[in-house]
Amino acid sequence: MEENWVNFACNTIRTEALSDGVFAIAMTLLVLDLRVPDHETGSLLIGLLRQWPGYVSFLASFLYIAVIWTNHHGAFRRIASIDRVLSWANMGVLLGAVLLPFPTAVLADAFRAGSIEDERTAVVLYAALAVFMSTTWIVFFWVLHRRSSTTSSRDTVSWKAQVQRPIIGILCYIVGAGLGVLIHPAIGLVVLLIPVYYAVTSEGLRRPRPVAPTGA
Amino acid sequence: MEENWVNFACNTIRTEALSDGVFAIAMTLLVLDLRVPDHETGSLLIGLLRQWPGYVSFLASFLYIAVIWTNHHGAFRRIASIDRVLSWANMGVLLGAVLLPFPTAVLADAFRAGSIEDERTAVVLYAALAVFMSTTWIVFFWVLHRRSSTTSSRDTVSWKAQVQRPIIGILCYIVGAGLGVLIHPAIGLVVLLIPVYYAVTSEGLRRPRPVAPTGA
Amino acid sequence: MEENWVNFACNTIRTEALSDGVFAIAMTLLVLDLRVPDHETGSLLIGLLRQWPGYVSFLASFLYIAVIWTNHHGAFRRIASIDRVLSWANMGVLLGAVLLPFPTAVLADAFRAGSIEDERTAVVLYAALAVFMSTTWIVFFWVLHRRSSTTSSRDTVSWKAQVQRPIIGILCYIVGAGLGVLIHPAIGLVVLLIPVYYAVTSEGLRRPRPVAPTGA
Amino acid sequence: MEENWVNFACNTIRTEALSDGVFAIAMTLLVLDLRVPDHETGSLLIGLLRQWPGYVSFLASFLYIAVIWTNHHGAFRRIASIDRVLSWANMGVLLGAVLLPFPTAVLADAFRAGSIEDERTAVVLYAALAVFMSTTWIVFFWVLHRRSSTTSSRDTVSWKAQVQRPIIGILCYIVGAGLGVLIHPAIGLVVLLIPVYYAVTSEGLRRPRPVAPTGA
Numbered sequence: 072m073e074e075n076w077v078n079f080a081c082n083t084i085r086t087e088a089l090s091d092g093v094f095a096i097a098m099t100l101l102v103l104d105l106r107v108p109d110h111e112t113g114s115l116l117i118g119l120l121r122q123w124p125g126y127v128s129f130l131a132s133f134l135y136i137a138v139i140w141t142n143h144h145g146a147f148r149r150i151a152s153i154d155r156v157l158s159w160a161n162m163g164v165l166l167g168a169v170l171l172p173f174p175t176a177v178l179a180d181a182f183r184a185g186s187i188e189d190e191r192t193a194v195v196l197y198a199a200l201a202v203f204m205s206t207t208w209i210v211f212f213w214v215l216h217r218r219s220s221t222t223s224s225r226d227t228v229s230w231k232a233q234v235q236r237p238i239i240g241i242l243c244y245i246v247g248a249g250l251g252v253l254i255h256p257a258i259g260l261v262v263l264l265i266p267v268y269y270a271v272t273s274e275g276l277r278r279p280r281p282v283a284p285t286g287a
Numbered sequence: 288m289e290e291n292w293v294n295f296a297c298n299t300i301r302t303e304a305l306s307d308g309v310f311a312i313a314m315t316l317l318v319l320d321l322r323v324p325d326h327e328t329g330s331l332l333i334g335l336l337r338q339w340p341g342y343v344s345f346l347a348s349f350l351y352i353a354v355i356w357t358n359h360h361g362a363f364r365r366i367a368s369i370d371r372v373l374s375w376a377n378m379g380v381l382l383g384a385v386l387l388p389f390p391t392a393v394l395a396d397a398f399r400a401g402s403i404e405d406e407r408t409a410v411v412l413y414a415a416l417a418v419f420m421s422t423t424w425i426v427f428f429w430v431l432h433r434r435s436s437t438t439s440s441r442d443t444v445s446w447k448a449q450v451q452r453p454i455i456g457i458l459c460y461i462v463g464a465g466l467g468v469l470i471h472p473a474i475g476l477v478v479l480l481i482p483v484y485y486a487v488t489s490e491g492l493r494r495p496r497p498v499a500p501t502g503a
Numbered sequence: 504m505e506e507n508w509v510n511f512a513c514n515t516i517r518t519e520a521l522s523d524g525v526f527a528i529a530m531t532l533l534v535l536d537l538r539v540p541d542h543e544t545g546s547l548l549i550g551l552l553r554q555w556p557g558y559v560s561f562l563a564s565f566l567y568i569a570v571i572w573t574n575h576h577g578a579f580r581r582i583a584s585i586d587r588v589l590s591w592a593n594m595g596v597l598l599g600a601v602l603l604p605f606p607t608a609v610l611a612d613a614f615r616a617g618s619i620e621d622e623r624t625a626v627v628l629y630a631a632l633a634v635f636m637s638t639t640w641i642v643f644f645w646v647l648h649r650r651s652s653t654t655s656s657r658d659t660v661s662w663k664a665q666v667q668r669p670i671i672g673i674l675c676y677i678v679g680a681g682l683g684v685l686i687h688p689a690i691g692l693v694v695l696l697i698p699v700y701y702a703v704t705s706e707g708l709r710r711p712r713p714v715a716p717t718g719a
Numbered sequence: 720m721e722e723n724w725v726n727f728a729c730n731t732i733r734t735e736a737l738s739d740g741v742f743a744i745a746m747t748l749l750v751l752d753l754r755v756p757d758h759e760t761g762s763l764l765i766g767l768l769r770q771w772p773g774y775v776s777f778l779a780s781f782l783y784i785a786v787i788w789t790n791h792h793g794a795f796r797r798i799a800s801i802d803r804v805l806s807w808a809n810m811g812v813l814l815g816a817v818l819l820p821f822p823t824a825v826l827a828d829a830f831r832a833g834s835i836e837d838e839r840t841a842v843v844l845y846a847a848l849a850v851f852m853s854t855t856w857i858v859f860f861w862v863l864h865r866r867s868s869t870t871s872s873r874d875t876v877s878w879k880a881q882v883q884r885p886i887i888g889i890l891c892y893i894v895g896a897g898l899g900v901l902i903h904p905a906i907g908l909v910v911l912l913i914p915v916y917y918a919v920t921s922e923g924l925r926r927p928r929p930v931a932p933t934g935a
Contacts, residue, residue, distance in 0.1 A: 085519055085523060085576050085579075086576075087301055087304070088304065088519070088520060088523040089523045089526060089527050089572060091301060091304040091305045091308055091527075092308050092523055092524050092526075092527025092528065092740075092743075093527045093530060093531055094305060094308075095305050095307075095308025095309045095311075095312055095527075095740075096308065096312055096527055096528055096531040096532075096744075097531055097534075098309060098381070098385055099309055099312040099313055099316060099385050100312075100316075100531060100532075100534070100535070101385070102313075102316070102385050102386060102388050102389055103316070103319070103535070105386075105389040106392070107392050107393050107396040110405075112400060112401075112402040112405065113402045113404045113405060114404075114405075115393070115397060115402075115404070115405035115408045115409065116404070116405075116408040119393070119408065119412065133382060133385065137375075137378045137381075140305060141371075141374060144301050144302075147301075155573075158573060159569075159702075162569045165530070165569075166565060169530055169531050169533070169534050169565065170534060170537075172534050173534055173537040176538070176539050177539050177547070177551070180539040181547060184544060186544040186545045186547075188545045188546075188547070188548070189542075189544065189545060189546075189547035189548075192547045192548040192551065193547065196551065270375075303733055303736070304736060307733060307736040307737045307740055308524075308527075308740050310737060310740075311524075311737050311739075311740025311741045311743075311744060312528075312740065312744055314741060314813070314817055315741055315744040315745055315748060315817050316744075316748075317817070318745075318748070318817050318818060318820050318821055319748070319751075321818075321821040322824070323824050323825050323828040326837075328832060328834040328837065329834045329836045329837060330836075330837075331825070331829060331834075331836070331837035331840045331841065332836070332837075332840040335825070335840065335844065349814060349817065353807075353810045353813075356737060357803075357806060360733050360734075363733075486807075517735055517739060517792050517795075518792075520735070520736065520739040521739045521742060521743050521788060523743075524739055524740050524742075524743025524744065525743045525746060525747055527743075528743060528744055528747040528748075529747055529750075532747060532748075532750070532751070535751070587789075590789060591785075591918075594785045597746070597785075598781060601746055601747050601749070601750050601781065602750060602753075604750050604751075605750055605753040608754070608755050609755050609763070609767070612755040613763060616760060618760040618761045618763075620761045620762075620763070620764070621758075621760065621761060621762075621763035621764075624763045624764040624767065625763065628767065
């Protein structure tokens with residue numbers, strides 16, 4: 072039995088530990104962009120209020136990583152062992168999470184400074200990273216799907232159901248960023264709300280339905 | 288048995304791992320606000336001493352997160368599995384911990400620079416976040432309470448006992464910040480001591496009393 | 504049985520936890536070098552594009568740490584217990600990972616600023632750290648090798664196979680940095696691609712072949 | 720049995736997870752003080768070389784935290800459960816580790832800038848934190864010692880053997896800092912080598928001697 076435990080544990084525990092570490096740090100590093108504002112003595116309050124775009128993008132990105140973690144948790148509940156391909160697909164997911172503080176900071180800075188061109192750039196950058204992040208999930212699920220058809224039935228979830236959400240998400244990000252470029256960057260900020268869609272539709276923590284043995 | 292272990296483990300271990308990661312990082316990031324002071328060559332000592340508000344708020348915030356972790360540890364000892372609602376309630380708790388370094392830095396900076404208006408602002412900001420943090424705990428315990436009345440009796444602790452402390456804490460923070468605004472910001476600094484109250488009254492690491500089966 | 508579990512767990516779990524934490528943080532800290540560029544209002548896009556060396560070195564270093572983690576994971580799958588010497592060999596590996604963000608930042612800065620002398624310096628610094636990192640692995644495997652010949656057969660993998668890769672890697676780094684110094688620093692940037700070699704040849708997540716009992 | 724596992728696990732696993740997180744982050748944050756040096760274009764190499772005090776203090780602090788982790792690992796191997804007092808003693812140990820990057824940065828900066836007064840201040844600050852860290856260990860072992868005499872025999876190790884090392888360490892730090900103040904700060908730098916003493920004498924990863932049942 073010890074051997075079983077070892078095999079099982081080594082295979083997924085460390086991948087999950089690394090991932091949890093990355094998600095926890097990415098979440099927490101976001102706060103480094105909330106700085107004491109430059110302000111004249113006595114007008115700290117005004118300085119703090121002027122930073123509102125920073126608070127909005129902080130919250131949006133925090134929510135985003137929380138959603139990713141939830142999905143990651145949900146996905147790994149069905150994964151009994153990891154192999155080289157799946158591990159690299161997971162690294163892609165982590166890369167997205169690690170990068171998120173960067174466009175978040177750019178977005179906050181652009182909306183604080185106030186040029187429309189810069190806001191546009193920042194919205195597109197944020198959406199572009201979000202599209203990349205959704206893409207890493209499609210790759211991840213595709214790897215899972217391919218594997219489940221050849222090996223154990225443990226990872227069997229409807230492939231269609233899984234890719235549907237990131238694809239809809241990608242479309243939303245493209246439309247949102249497009250509106251931001253064509254009409255006004257402030258409209259493009261709707262991209263910050265898209266994680267709410269992911270959160271609401273997340274399967275991450277639903278009780279897995281009792282899976283009927285696939286071959287039967 | 289392996290299956291049991293897996294179900295149990297996946298459900299709480301990753302939530303606790305993410306939370307421990309966030310608490311550990313939030314604790315450690317606080318040190319980034321302790322910087323080498325700007326000083327003329329030869330007067331490093333004076334520069335270091337002038338930073339005393341930074342040390343005070345560092346210690347207060349470190350203590351605060353230590354208390355939160357202790358409570359979190361205590362709460363999760365009674366939680367056998369996590370679901371979607373509880374997971375999001377937990378994310379709220381984490382959000383508070385992640386944010387703490389920000390008002391800590393603002394507070395240290397305001398008391399270093401020395402305008403009374405700014406100090407007032409900083410005290411109120413700190414108290415406001417602390418109220419938010421206490422509120423997330425009330426929500427968390429409320430979710431736990433509701434769940435325990437419908438499902439297993441594992442999470443059953445007196446709901447009243449649990450919310451009492453954050454409610455008293457919130458009142459203390461409001462009174463403290465109020466005194467800081469009306470009288471003098473330095474008095475408002477008592478808000479930094481409130482975590483001591485939480486620490487002393489924490490149930491977090493008391494041996495859970497042998498729980499009598501709830502229905503009997 | 505509990506005792507067994509305790510002995511086993513304490514020995515490797517905490518070492519792996521510390522290592523996963525370090526790898527996760529080193530991965531994530533890399534993003535701190537991607538900053539909002541200094542730019543005139545309205546030219547954020549140009550500022551972002553000019554930062555391309557930062558993106559390249561970020562990706563290269565992220566990949567590097569991902570590869571190290573993969574190898575570390577692979578190595579520890581065969582390690583049932585840790586002792587003092589192995590623990591310090593592991594600390595050497597962690598030291599390399601912790602340091603990586605530094606030459607990464609130097610490299611990105613040098614190629615952004617644009618003096619050939621500085622680029623040369625930065626390429627050599629990066630290669631020097633990479634050589635150090637490969638060396639820590641050779642030490643690590645040597646410790647494992649020596650131990651496996653005296654105690655249990657659990658860690659037995661071909662020592663020759665294990666050191667071959669870091670030795671080839673070291674040679675590549677020396678040649679790459681040499682070309683960077685003698686010809687042009689941009690050629691030296693090939694050192695950033697060497698982790699791809701490590702990734703492709705990594706045994707980290709191959710199913711361990713069923714190990715024949717060594718003594719038989 | 721599941722219950723047993725749960726009680727055991729909850730008690731020590733989360734404390735160790737939090738601690739490992741803090742140690743991993745404190746180790747990794749040290750690298751943030753290694754910055755791209757301010758330098759004229761073309762003289763990056765000279766700028767890097769001038770930063771040597773930063774490299775020395777980085778290595779010393781990395782080694783210090785590695786030693787602390789080793790001791791922590793060793794101590795917790797003998798601890799089967801945690802209670803409120805021990806948990807707070809552990810928080811004291813973590814506080815020391817979290818603070819270490821601060822005097823490290825001060826030391827590196829002082830020796831880079833070059834005024835003797837500042838170097839003296841920095842050496843004393845570093846030694847003062849080191850004394851604090853050693854003191855937290857004495858407290859920690861004292862709590863363990865007191866507990867083991869009243870409850871289970873699991874944590875029984877010679878109390879005398881345990882406090883001997885931090886007490887010698889404290890004396891070394893006081894003498895080292897004293898020499899730094901009275902003679903020359905550069906002599907005070909020997910304090911950076913004291914962790915080597917801790918490392919060499921560490922019991923952290925020695926196989927625990929088969930403990931004879933205490934009562935017998």
